[in-house]
Amino acid sequence: MSPNFIVSSSPHFHSGNNIKRIMYLVVIALLPALGGAIIFFGMKVLWLSLIGIFTAVIVELLSIKIGFGKTWKESLSRSFDGSAIITGLLIVYNIPPNAPFWIPIIGSAFAIIVVKQLFGGLGNNFLNPALAARAFLMASWPSLMTDFSPLAGNMRGAISGITNPNGLIDAVSSATPLNVLKSATRYLSDPSMHNKAVETINKLYSPEVFKSLFIGNIGGVIGETSALLLLLGAIMLLITGIIKLRIPMSYILTVFLLILLKEIFSGGELIIGLKAGLFHILAGGLILGAFFMATDYATCPITPVGQIIFGIGAGILTFLIRMWGGFPEGVSYSILLMNIFTPLINRFTKPRILGEKK
Amino acid sequence: MENQTSRWAYFTKGLIIENPVLILMIGLCPTLATSSTATDAVGMSAAVAFVLIGSNIVVSLLRKLIPSNVRIPIFIVIISTFVTIIDYVMQAYQPGLYSVLGIFVPLIVVNCIILGRAEGFAYKHGVLDSFLDGAGKSVGFFIAITTMGILRELLGKGTVFNIPVAWQGFRSMPILFFTLSPGAFLIIGILKAIINKTVGGKE
Numbered sequence: 001m002s003p004n005f006i007v008s009s010s011p012h013f014h015s016g017n018n019i020k021r022i023m024y025l026v027v028i029a030l031l032p033a034l035g036g037a038i039i040f041f042g043m044k045v046l047w048l049s050l051i052g053i054f055t056a057v058i059v060e061l062l063s064i065k066i067g068f069g070k071t072w073k074e075s076l077s078r079s080f081d082g083s084a085i086i087t088g089l090l091i092v093y094n095i096p097p098n099a100p101f102w103i104p105i106i107g108s109a110f111a112i113i114v115v116k117q118l119f120g121g122l123g124n125n126f127l128n129p130a131l132a133a134r135a136f137l138m139a140s141w142p143s144l145m146t147d148f149s150p151l152a153g154n155m156r157g158a159i160s161g162i163t164n165p166n167g168l169i170d171a172v173s174s175a176t177p178l179n180v181l182k183s184a185t186r187y188l189s190d191p192s193m194h195n196k197a198v199e200t201i202n203k204l205y206s207p208e209v210f211k212s213l214f215i216g217n218i219g220g221v222i223g224e225t226s227a228l229l230l231l232l233g234a235i236m237l238l239i240t241g242i243i244k245l246r247i248p249m250s251y252i253l254t255v256f257l258l259i260l261l262k263e264i265f266s267g268g269e270l271i272i273g274l275k276a277g278l279f280h281i282l283a284g285g286l287i288l289g290a291f292f293m294a295t296d297y298a299t300c301p302i303t304p305v306g307q308i309i310f311g312i313g314a315g316i317l318t319f320l321i322r323m324w325g326g327f328p329e330g331v332s333y334s335i336l337l338m339n340i341f342t343p344l345i346n347r348f349t350k351p352r353i354l355g356e357k358k
Numbered sequence: 359m360e361n362q363t364s365r366w367a368y369f370t371k372g373l374i375i376e377n378p379v380l381i382l383m384i385g386l387c388p389t390l391a392t393s394s395t396a397t398d399a400v401g402m403s404a405a406v407a408f409v410l411i412g413s414n415i416v417v418s419l420l421r422k423l424i425p426s427n428v429r430i431p432i433f434i435v436i437i438s439t440f441v442t443i444i445d446y447v448m449q450a451y452q453p454g455l456y457s458v459l460g461i462f463v464p465l466i467v468v469n470c471i472i473l474g475r476a477e478g479f480a481y482k483h484g485v486l487d488s489f490l491d492g493a494g495k496s497v498g499f500f501i502a503i504t505t506m507g508i509l510r511e512l513l514g515k516g517t518v519f520n521i522p523v524a525w526q527g528f529r530s531m532p533i534l535f536f537t538l539s540p541g542a543f544l545i546i547g548i549l550k551a552i553i554n555k556t557v558g559g560k561e
Contacts, residue, residue, distance in 0.1 A: 118551075136535055140533045140535040141531060142534075
């Protein structure tokens with residue numbers, strides 16, 4: 001914040017927060033999950049991340065320098081404010097570890113140029129740049145972006161045993177837990193496959209699988225697998241006050257409750273419903289999305305009520321996509337859709353000014 | 359009576375200064391929907407050109423006879439006559455193109471460019487002027503949609519007019535995004551930005 005922004009005369013405290021501090025704290029909060037991904041998927045993840053971050057920062061620097069005509073000094077300081085680093089890192093978190101090296105380059109360039117700088121740079125983007133880049137990559141190279149086949153020797157697969165129970169899920173090329181669940185659910189209505197499908201789902205809801213889901217020893221995109229390490233970073237962000245609990249809590253609780261209700265209304269037992277709800281929280285990108293991407297300052301509502309509406313809306317959309325959509329995972333699209341609703345939510349939840357008549 | 363140079367301006371205005379798609383921002387729906395390849399774009403602009411020039415001439419010929427109270431229905435009847443002709447002609451001689459363009463050929467009836475020129479120009483001007491205006495706007499539409507078609511096909515398939523131009527590796531894994539509808543919105547946004555920066559911004 002520039003010094004000439006202070007306008008009033010009263011004594012003021014400066015919280016010590018500025019863009020750089022906030023952004024680098026988020027980067028630090030994201031690092032445990034990166035470490036986990038390196039352990040689970042191998043060193044390639046580190047190179048992918050460095051490429052993504054490097055591209056994002058360079059493209060940011062060039063677009064500020066050329067697009068906005070700033071001096072080199074200011075362009076450098078702006079492009080190292082940490083926001084580009086977060087975007088680059090989050091894009092890498094959203095691609096599978098098998099992705100070729102040019103995927104993060106194109107993703108970062110798209111995110112920074114098209115989604116962020118064309119709309120005016122930091123704070124003016126209407127979509128989360130990393131998620132928009134993920135949607136772009138998914139639309140362009142769907143097969144590369146869903147190639148979760150294990151890297152040789154690196155997956156100590158708890159899930160790999162489940163992906164192939166008596167040949168049931170053989171046709172699925174990928175192996176994220178949500179993928180397995182989705183295809184098993186599809187087979188439920190097929191009488192000849194029904195028993196195997198039930199068996200697969202029971203295996204998915206077993207304690208061993210929950211343990212791997214929590215630790216992160218599963219297939220998936222780079223950043224989403226380890227609930228434990230993501231929560232570690234999220235707790236740090238909550239303690240330092242960078243994010244509030246409103247969006248993540250309302251988001252995750254909505255998904256949990258809707259899954260629970262669906263299981264109960266379709267005649268399942270309560271315990272199965274609870275297990276299914278927990279499974280849907282831990283599997284896929286819900287924790288990554290709820291804590292690190294839905295809370296992006298520029299693209300979520302600013303009022304407390306608005307933030308809760310945002311979380312609930314994203315939860316409903318995620319539930320709908322996971323249950324009846326074509327994709328097994330819906331976190332990224334639901335956050336993107338709610339990003340678009342953000343101005344509307346802000347407008348409707350605007351607090352009344354003191355003394356204003358209704 | 360106007361002189362020869364200003365008459366010529368009716369034609370040239372449609373190219374860039376009053377380009378129907380990039381400046382007037384009308385007829386966007388077919389532009390976005392049928393520009394996924396350069397060939398489709400050229401086919402679409404040929405169909406639109408036929409209907410636009412034809413309807414402009416006929417509306418201009420009949421402008422003294424058409425009562426202004428019911429002019430819009432009459433315009434629509436005239437336009438749909440030409441659309442029906444081009445619809446059947448394409449179906450007979452260009453079945454491949456017809457199947458790709460699909461519903462967008464009949465939908466030329468409600469294309470804003472055509473009705474807009476009938477209402478805004480041909481109803482008030484002579485036949486030759488209306489012909490020049492229709493031709494100019496058709497070429498403008500052709501320029502806009504074909505530029506989009508070439509860019510989208512190049513990025514989304516690695517070819518232009520089905521001729522491979524990109525290297526093999528790119529063609530086997532092109533940026534599919536650009537052949538899908540979001541890519542059309544992105545490309546037209548960027549084209550509009552370039553136009554605004556160069557010619558359209560100085561209103």
